Amino acid sequence: MTIQKIEAHSSEAQSANLVADNIEKLKALFPELLTETVVNGQTTAALNMDVLKALVGDATVTDSDEKYGLNWHGKRKARQIALTPSTGTLRPAKDESVDWDTTQNLMIEGDNLEVLKLLQKSYAGKVKLIYIDPPYNTGKDFVYPDNFQDNIKNYLELTGQTEGGSKITTNTEASGRFHTDWLNMIYPRLKLAKSLLRKDGVIFISIDDGEVSNLRKICDEIFGEENFVSTLIWEKRYSPQNAVQWFSESHDFILVYAANKELWKPNLLERSDEMNARYRNLDNDPRGDWKPADATEQAGHGTPAQFYEFTSPSGKTFSPPNGRCWVYTKPRMEEMLADNRIWFGASGDNAPAIKRFLTEVKQGVACQTIWKYEDVGHNQEGKKEIKEIFPEAVPFDTPKPTRLIERILKVGTTDASNDLVLDFFGGSGTTAQAVYSVNKMDNGKRKFILVQLPEETADNNYSNIAEVTKERLRRSGKIVKGSDPLFTGDIGFRCFKLDTSNIRAWKPNVNDLKTSLFDNLEHIEPERSNDDVLYEVLLKLGLDLCVPMEAQQIAGKTVHSIGGGALMTCLDAHIGVADAEGLALGMAQWREAQGTATETTAVFRDSAFENDVAKSNLAAILEQHGIKHVRSL
Known part of the structure; x- marks a missing residue:
């Protein structure tokens, strides 16, 4: 007889299998017991002890955390990420x-x-x-x-x-x-x-x-x-x-x-062709195709005025079947008869039916x-x-x-x-x-x-x-x-x-702030085109990406007018002191020519201005001509 040695790994494996087996058994009996839990970053199946206590009648369980709805691990973060700007x-x-x-x-x-x-x-x-x-x-x-x-x-x-x-x-x-x-x-x-x-x-x-x-x-x-x-x-x-x-x-x-x-x-x-095919014009009515519909309804839906004998043009009289009444009162039925809206069959002796015209039904289903x-x-x-x-x-x-x-x-x-x-x-x-x-x-x-x-x-x-x-x-x-x-x-x-983003984020080198400042004089990322920047401006200002857009050369600079002058941009890389007046006056004249009724926002590259004089002169002239919202990137 040999004695089997118990290896450390074998007991762990057996324990793991037993746990897994027990969890599967519990899951089969009480699926509501299992929930998700995170331990050291790992998500595993776990028992909801409050649910277990409730199942065995433990009175210590309270409903303070109970609420109707769907919850899962990460829901709070998922909600937050929807609120985080891109x-x-x-x-x-x-x-x-x-x-x-x-x-x-x-x-x-x-x-x-x-x-x-x-x-x-x-x-x-x-x-x-x-x-x-x-x-x-x-x-x-x-x-x-x-x-x-x-x-x-x-x-x-x-x-x-x-x-x-x-x-x-x-x-x-x-x-x-x-x-x-x-x-x-x-x-x-x-x-x-x-x-x-x-x-x-x-x-x-x-x-x-x-x-x-x-x-x-x-x-x-x-x-x-x-x-x-x-x-x-x-x-x-x-x-x-x-x-x-x-x-x-x-x-x-x-x-x-x-x-x-x-x-x-x-x-x-x-409406399908099959639906419309149910309508025909059996008497060449000028109002077009129609189909016969029941002229009676359940008696419980009717009033005393809907129980009567009705006489056809041939002299034959009709009464509603047992448990039924006419859908209309006698005066109304006689009006419809005079308007050729009652059908008595090809022979003229059949029970009356209401003519439902195709042109009068809903043109759809x-x-x-x-x-x-x-x-x-x-x-x-x-x-x-x-x-x-x-x-x-x-x-x-x-x-x-x-x-x-x-x-x-x-x-x-x-x-x-x-x-x-x-x-x-x-x-x-x-x-x-x-x-x-x-x-x-x-x-x-x-x-x-x-x-x-x-x-x-x-x-x-x-x-x-x-x-x-x-x-x-x-x-x-x-x-x-x-x-x-x-x-x-x-x-x-x-x-x-x-x-x-086309616009550089401020990420200074704390060990060399001077170099960081000079590196960030240009706020636009290299290798990004003016079109790249222009459409980011549209998104930031809430304008449609397919909004109408025009371009003109003003004072040697490319100027865009977006949305009929609601936004005007000049993203050229250099605007000198000598350029400011001509550029500003040209933009104001173009805005006036377009008949812009809304307020206009003007956008420029911040690094484009030769100095503060160029920037302040341009902004002042634009404001004098009604363009009060001037921004730079």
Whole structure:
């Protein structure tokens, strides 16, 4: 007989297994017992002792910390990060754009958390409809690792624009942070998105079973439970999958929340040919097609005046069936008979029916909550569209079909106004193509803002997903235009890219302050163009990135007038004493020629002025001519 030696590592392993087994048993019996806890920076599963005490009837448990809602580790920080201003900016990329000078559409390459922050001043309360298809929480890694300390630096490292390598958030089902990571990702983005919605705006969010319950609670908190509109069911597959363990999933969800449910109402959908085919003109009525409708209703809904005998033109009398009454009183029925609105059949002896004219019914139907794939497409259709646009391979497994987004646009926007549509998980660009397409259908003026992270892709044709997005916008615009050469709508986009601010931050060397002071005489980062600086000024002052803009040469300097003179800028590198008067007078004359009714802000480079005399002279002359807000960078 041999005695087995107990090794240190074996006992640890056994203990670990026993603990894991016990936790799994408790989880099976009482899933509400398990929570997440952070110890030394590691998130692990732990027991909620208050819940355990409550389950065994311990009276020492109080409800002082109980409240209705969804809580997770990091929620407070996620809320705070939505309130933290961005240190970045958006740099124009004209060479990657289409119809830069005329388009009202935006395609922004960057981390959507930072982009949403940067859009706050310019687009707060201006977005009519938001549609997003965020990464589903499938247990796979997703690339939205927000670094609350310096998200711009983190973003540049992630996308390979600076040294440091890529970082990916690990999000496996074995991780104690499986739901936490996803919630921390989506919460601040939705918080920022809400402030961009118009008062009569609406948001549609695609999601699957994995996080739909949590997403619903988050949206109740952010948008208000009272503004929940509906959970739509989209039939994403047309055939069952047999290689599944439980059920073959055929649908996804689309959560719909209004900014204010009292102000937003969905549009009616177009009547189908099948619906209209039910109307015919059997008696050549000059009012057009009609269909017969029951002339009776349940007796419990009627009054004594609705019970009577009714005589047809042929002399035949009719009474309502048992338990029914006529829908109208006798005088009203006789008026309708005189107006040829009662039908007695081709023979004239049938029971009376009410003629319902097609021209008098609602020219549309209410949108139902189940969206069938025959009407809005399915995943395979989305794949087919991608393959038709990109004969080369592209890295999208489950792109949404364009018809699905077209339905959302038809329900949530109108052709009569310049409704702004936002999608900050732009993906392959389906939303933009849908905007092009719906505008072509009804000659609408909808415009879009798309945001997409330049996430690396294994596809050899494109370095990152944002490149795919931009290319789809270019190709789909041509497809829409080619399908209707008479269409004159906007099929372009302005491209911007997230980057660090053009304006230098003050970072002195405490050991050499003199050198630091001289190094910071120029406040603009080197290798940044005047256009880079100009668009950062627009963002800081809250102006639209597609606002009308003109340029003139005044006193040998390039001057821009933005928004009809609301903003005037001169970002030339040198303004001497001799230049100040001519420049200021020229700007004032141009402002007057434009008939600018609003107050004007003028912006210059601080380092451009030859000295304080040049700066003070220019500011004084501008003020004398009504330009009182003068700023320098």
